[in-house]
Amino acid sequence: MRFLRLMILGVGTMFVPGPATAQTYNPAFPVCLQVYAPRGGYIECAYTSLAQCGLSASGRAAQCYVNPFFAYASGDQPGRAHRQRQRVY
Numbered sequence: 001m002r003f004l005r006l007m008i009l010g011v012g013t014m015f016v017p018g019p020a021t022a023q024t025y026n027p028a029f030p031v032c033l034q035v036y037a038p039r040g041g042y043i044e045c046a047y048t049s050l051a052q053c054g055l056s057a058s059g060r061a062a063q064c065y066v067n068p069f070f071a072y073a074s075g076d077q078p079g080r081a082h083r084q085r086q087r088v089y
Contacts, residue, residue, distance in 0.1 A: 027071040036061040 025032065026045035031053045035041045045067050047053035053064035 025067055025069040027067070027069045030067050030070045032065055032067045033057055034063055034065065 024043050024045075029045045029047055031047040031050055032043055032045040033047060033053050033056055034043050035057075041061075047056070047064070050064050050066075056062075057064055
């Protein structure tokens with residue numbers, strides 16, 4: 001009986017999800033900054049231009065690049081008419 005309880009507990013703990021990870025890229029901003037650090041760096045997508053990002057990266061071990069997941073990369077800027085077209089099918 002004890003073995004059965006341990007088996008149920010062991011199998012049950014196998015299906016517990018691990019820690020959630022945050023989204024790396026923010027789709028609202030077109031430019032990202034990647035900072036390199038000895039114990040791991042980070043990516044911050046909160047810049048509207050490469051020049052703005054470059055000022056933040058200046059003097060650090062960092063680089064700027066275009067956000068590959070930018071939501072409006074096709075040229076469509078979010079606006080009232082654009083949102084209305086998407087909702088009406």
